[in-house]
């Protein structure tokens with residue numbers, strides 16, 4: 001992460017695995033240990049207008065993009081990506097076993113020069129942690 005975009009086709013949104021996807025990705029990303037808590041945003045969007053594969057209405061998709069800040073080496077990015085993707089696949093396997101489903105996952109690194117922030121979540125989170 002810390003920015004995750006999750007898209008899924010509307011024909012699977014009520015499936016139990018898909019309902020858990022946002023939390024699973026949030027947890028998996030934080031478990032990598034490389035992302036600051038205050039930088040995390042996970043979005044879940046249902047796509048209602050789409051054509052998948054041969055256009056059969058049973059076809060479905062999940063597309064996950066993690067957009068992360070610049071500066072981590074490839075080994076670190078790859079280890080984090082592998083971990084998150086493993087979790088996505090583990091969660092979605094039963095759904096994948098019972099219907100046509102295309103899962104795609106990618107990690108994108110944001111520009112070091114063109115990535116702007118106005119974010120006070122780090123301070124709020126630290127204050128809350130300190131007062132516990």
Ligand SMILES: O=C(O)C/C(=C\C=C(/O)C(=O)O)C(=O)O
Nearest residue numbers: 001002035036038039068069119
């Ligand atoms: O740079 C990014 O947007 C992603 C990132 C951290 C983000 C923050 O800490 C923030 O928005 O304050 C990262 O660690 O990859």
